[in-house]
Amino acid sequence: MWHVRIVLVQLPQILCGIIRAAAAERSDTEIVAELAEGDSIVAAVEKWSADAVVIGLPEGARVEQACGELLAAQPRTKVLGVTDAGRQVLLCELRPTTTALGQLSPHGLVEAIRNVVHPMSC
Secondary structure: OOOEEEEEEOOOHHHHHHHHHHHHOOOOEEEEEEEOOOOOHHHHHHHHOOOEEEEEOOOOOOHHHHHHHHHHHOOOOEEEEEEHHHOEEEEEEOOOEEEEEEEOOHHHHHHHHHHHHOOOOO
């Protein structure tokens, strides 16, 4: 059985807590690190062998800009950008493409992460 390892980046603490609680309900999903601005996303992904990164995006920012270095270094890592104060989530892949995944809920985000990391198994 596979295990999904998630790194949270530059998210409000309340949102981190909500996502952590939703992930804790799944025995195969784990938040392995929470990073603040200035922390190396690439180093954390490599250290924890993370499958997915969830990054908070300031207003007007693009997920491709926020994680270009990560996607170049770790192209298989799934990157989900959370926008609009936690209302929407975007999937960014090296293809390059960004896919709007719709309105955000804690359980919906955890399921979105699981689906993009292991699409055939969910």
